[in-house]
Amino acid sequence: MAMYNDKVMEHFMNPHNAGTMENPDAVGSYGSPVCGDMMEISLKIEDNVIVDAKFKTFGCGSAIASSSVATEMIKGKTLEAALELTNKNFIDELGGLPGPKIHCSVLAEQAVKKAIYDYASKNGLELEGLKGFDPNAEEDDHHHQVEEE
Amino acid sequence: MAMYNDKVMEHFMNPHNAGTMENPDAVGSYGSPVCGDMMEISLKIEDNVIVDAKFKTFGCGSAIASSSVATEMIKGKTLEAALELTNKNFIDELGGLPGPKIHCSVLAEQAVKKAIYDYASKNGLELEGLKGFDPNAEEDDHHHQVEEE
Amino acid sequence: MRQVYLDYSATTPVKKEVLDEMLPYFTEKFGNPSSLYGIGLNAKSDLSQARAKVAKLIGADEREIYFTSCGTEADNWAVIGTARAKKSKGNHIITSKIEHHALLHTCEYLEKEGFKVTYLDVDEKGRISLEELENAITDETILISIMFVNNEIGTIQPIKEIGEIAKKHKIWFHTDAVQALGNVPIDVRELGIDMMSMSAHKIYGPKGVGALYVKKGVVIPSFMNGGAQENKRRAGTENMAGIIGFAKAAELAGENLELHRKKISELRDYFAKELTTRLEDVDINGDMEHRHPGNINLTFNYAEGEALLLYMDARGIAASTGSACSSASFTPSHVLRAIGLPLEKVYSSIRFTIGDFTTKEDVDYAIEEIVKIVEKLRGFSAFNKERTW
Amino acid sequence: MRQVYLDYSATTPVKKEVLDEMLPYFTEKFGNPSSLYGIGLNAKSDLSQARAKVAKLIGADEREIYFTSCGTEADNWAVIGTARAKKSKGNHIITSKIEHHALLHTCEYLEKEGFKVTYLDVDEKGRISLEELENAITDETILISIMFVNNEIGTIQPIKEIGEIAKKHKIWFHTDAVQALGNVPIDVRELGIDMMSMSAHKIYGPKGVGALYVKKGVVIPSFMNGGAQENKRRAGTENMAGIIGFAKAAELAGENLELHRKKISELRDYFAKELTTRLEDVDINGDMEHRHPGNINLTFNYAEGEALLLYMDARGIAASTGSACSSASFTPSHVLRAIGLPLEKVYSSIRFTIGDFTTKEDVDYAIEEIVKIVEKLRGFSAFNKERTW
Numbered sequence A, B: 001m002a003m004y005n006d007k008v009m010e011h012f013m014n015p016h017n018a019g020t021m022e023n024p025d026a027v028g029s030y031g032s033p034v035c036g037d038m039m040e041i042s043l044k045i046e047d048n049v050i051v052d053a054k055f056k057t058f059g060c061g062s063a064i065a066s067s068s069v070a071t072e073m074i075k076g077k078t079l080e081a082a083l084e085l086t087n088k089n090f091i092d093e094l095g096g097l098p099g100p101k102i103h104c105s106v107l108a109e110q111a112v113k114k115a116i117y118d119y120a121s122k123n124g125l126e127l128e129g130l131k132g133f134d135p136n137a138e139e140d141d142h143h144h145q146v147e148e149e
Numbered sequence C, D: 001m002r003q004v005y006l007d008y009s010a011t012t013p014v015k016k017e018v019l020d021e022m023l024p025y026f027t028e029k030f031g032n033p034s035s036l037y038g039i040g041l042n043a044k045s046d047l048s049q050a051r052a053k054v055a056k057l058i059g060a061d062e063r064e065i066y067f068t069s070c071g072t073e074a075d076n077w078a079v080i081g082t083a084r085a086k087k088s089k090g091n092h093i094i095t096s097k098i099e100h101h102a103l104l105h106t107c108e109y110l111e112k113e114g115f116k117v118t119y120l121d122v123d124e125k126g127r128i129s130l131e132e133l134e135n136a137i138t139d140e141t142i143l144i145s146i147m148f149v150n151n152e153i154g155t156i157q158p159i160k161e162i163g164e165i166a167k168k169h170k171i172w173f174h175t176d177a178v179q180a181l182g183n184v185p186i187d188v189r190e191l192g193i194d195m196m197s198m199s200a201h202k203i204y205g206p207k208g209v210g211a212l213y214v215k216k217g218v219v220i221p222s223f224m225n226g227g228a229q230e231n232k233r234r235a236g237t238e239n240m241a242g243i244i245g246f247a248k249a250a251e252l253a254g255e256n257l258e259l260h261r262k263k264i265s266e267l268r269d270y271f272a273k274e275l276t277t278r279l280e281d282v283d284i285n286g287d288m289e290h291r292h293p294g295n296i297n298l299t300f301n302y303a304e305g306e307a308l309l310l311y312m313d314a315r316g317i318a319a320s321t322g323s324a325c326s327s328a329s330f331t332p333s334h335v336l337r338a339i340g341l342p343l344e345k346v347y348s349s350i351r352f353t354i355g356d357f358t359t360k361e362d363v364d365y366a367i368e369e370i371v372k373i374v375e376k377l378r379g380f381s382a383f384n385k386e387r388t389w
């Protein structure tokens, strides 16, 4: 028995897209001392399509694995399509996460959103998927919210 | 390890003087439901000397062993000498009794005293050792008294 | 000399199959189930399988089983836990006069804190009256705790009916099933039980491990404060080997229940019949209809209990006067008193329990020896048919 | 793959000599020590020898040792027992911020009942201030409970000085010595300890058995109500095999104490030195002077703790973030917070404990692997020298 399933372990032990890139077009970071995780996503974007993504994460197995699948899943997607991805999609892709670790996947969703928000602001883009998104929202909110589950 | 020492066990398993006699010269019984023991001592007395003693006891190992040594020790003794014997003597003879079982040896002392008292009353004897002896004393008294130890 | 153990209610030896399952948990599989690495996570998963096995024996869900260090802890926890959880509702507890000391002394402890406890009487067979139970209920009643099977006389209580009364009045129902487990069929749902105490060493598992079944929805605070073990409800590093042993014992008990019951009750009936016919003035205490299949409690009038035990011990036969826990304290059995026995009969009573390793030869040997012993002790007893206190 | 267990503070495997002594108590020697016949009386006598062995390790008298089901129970009993025994004297307890949850949660439980608890600060090395302790004492103070050795950072408290202060003010002094036992010399008389908690599974004994030392003259009520076991102070059928194992483990610990201390502290020092020189930005937490001989607690800045543990586990290395009991709950260590570590350092800290079965090869292997793992995790960490929360 293990805490995480094989797929999570694979993404955690051999994460995809770990590291940084030269001159990213967008960067977004998300995390807080309270949840104990911090994630930074860098994107290369061409014609509103994410052509490359990298992450740097300080966090547990679930945070690292979520970072890995999230960067993998947004690659090749339009910004709008990437914004539609939620932590649920990452969890599904990972084949599930243990209950107390669900919130770590929210981290990835939020970091992606922040990176795209960064890009949209710099380039004056109005994206449907960013409506209502508050980049300065208290980072602990999702944490408490999710822990109630 | 055993609850009782070998000497006690020997007197308990093969008690001396167990049973009754024909036409005893004196009988004394002592015991109470509270201590859970009852002992009856019968004596044959010639010239103020105990020539034979028998006991019947309903009681634990310690009560039976005490009955055995008590009857053994009083045989051949004058009434005065027998009255001088205390439960302490029986315990010594037995090589010791476990703490919570000390009171069972008091039983033997009291039964002996009651038997001699019975003989003294029937024969109008005044015995030094019976001074202050109350044959109707509450039988539970010694019990509580001794348990305090 | 033959050794004949007839005290399975005091404790049982650990079965070989049980010990075999336990052994790896002392050495290779020694991980702490709270640890995040391999041997810890394996321990955690084995723990949950163990929980499932115990749950299965009583028809419960795995998540309703909380391991404890013994039946005593389970009793303390259920009663004190309820007292703490329900103190705003009321302060009245109903139990019986023949409970194990683990229950009675816990109730006495709470009485000192101001709780009110009703100790129900039992009839001469050791059963409570359902009517008295129902009459004892007040608005303040927060718990009914009635043991499943009595440890001295083996009497089985009307558990299902008690469960129904408890449910009707919305009162939690706890039962001490330490002697029932593995000896009578138990389905906690069908019987309407909210909490139930168990102990491994009475069902051929190791000493030092027990469990409390706590029905989903029944919430009592921890008795042991500390780490987050047992779903945060019982702190302390888990006794892994013990728990694994308990689970295996529970599994075996479930598989063998009918055979076990049949085998031991037949031997028990034979034993009782022989002794009561071959000796005069031997009484059977308790209820032959509602009874632990291996238990028989006999009064050998005019022969004293401790003396009987020691003479039997000298012949290799192990039995007890009442519960093991109180045999060292030499106080007359509160259970035998409660069914109305006068003191001299209490002092002459012995509990025998037949178990899985008892053979016909054992029983035959015991009968022969006991007959001789009783006759010997009666021979120089201060009491007889005519004379008693 | 090599398996390197470096978490001896979480739990230890049972030593072969210990298990060998335990085994007969599951099968032939299964008697209940409260029973009056042969195997019961033998168990009783073995129990008292076991008590003597544990007593010897700490300089106590046999009658001052009460067996419990674990260290947690001993802590609960000492604190709640004192609260009940001394409630007419006062309602104030002094403890520290870095106690084990078994102590802290018990204090919190009592706070809900109205008790006042002072949680002393510790300095950056994890030691309390004797001056603050003395200043915290009021007329209402009934207990000082300060742990002997901390389970996360290994810091040893000035126990003797605390004992003197307690004595001066006539206050009972309890210490949780679960991590100290078998690792530091203990003489309860010399140290002025009134109550002391112990646990077998930290000294190569079985899980599920512990003890509370209670000095003659110190009287606290039972925590577990029921039978008359443990001189009427702890009910429940004795975990014989467990107790025998505990005693053997205590005996071995006493015999090997100096060798054990020397061996594990040398390996520990080597391990810490290699890691702190071969890797940048690794901090040692705690106090190198007053420390558990096998403990080292390291902050691998910028690498996250759970990730570190899992990567290590994948390479066969077992260690932990703080105490095992809380590792599953993912809450940042209260101990590391109390010594002043910011959260990001707390999240990057790992406790290693070297034990009797650790070899130089194990340590060398672990060093190599940990260096690689830390470098890998730092390679894609969101944090570094320049950037943190």
Ligand SMILES: Cc1ncc(COP(=O)(O)O)c(C=O)c1O
Pocket: C235, C236, C237, D009, D069, D070, D071, D072, D073, D075, D100, D102, D147, D149, D150, D151, D176, D178, D179, D199, D200, D208, D209, D210, D325
């Ligand atoms: C300091 C300390 N106290 C108490 C305990 C609890 O001991 P146990 O696991 O035996 O309940 C532990 C270990 O878990 C500990 O390290």
Ligand SMILES: Cc1ncc(COP(=O)(O)O)c(C=O)c1O
Pocket: C009, C069, C070, C071, C072, C073, C075, C100, C102, C147, C149, C150, C151, C176, C178, C179, C199, C200, C208, C209, C210, C325, D235, D236, D237
């Ligand atoms: C009915 C009953 N309840 C509780 C107990 C206590 O169980 P344990 O010895 O596991 O504490 C016993 C046996 O000792 C028992 O027979």
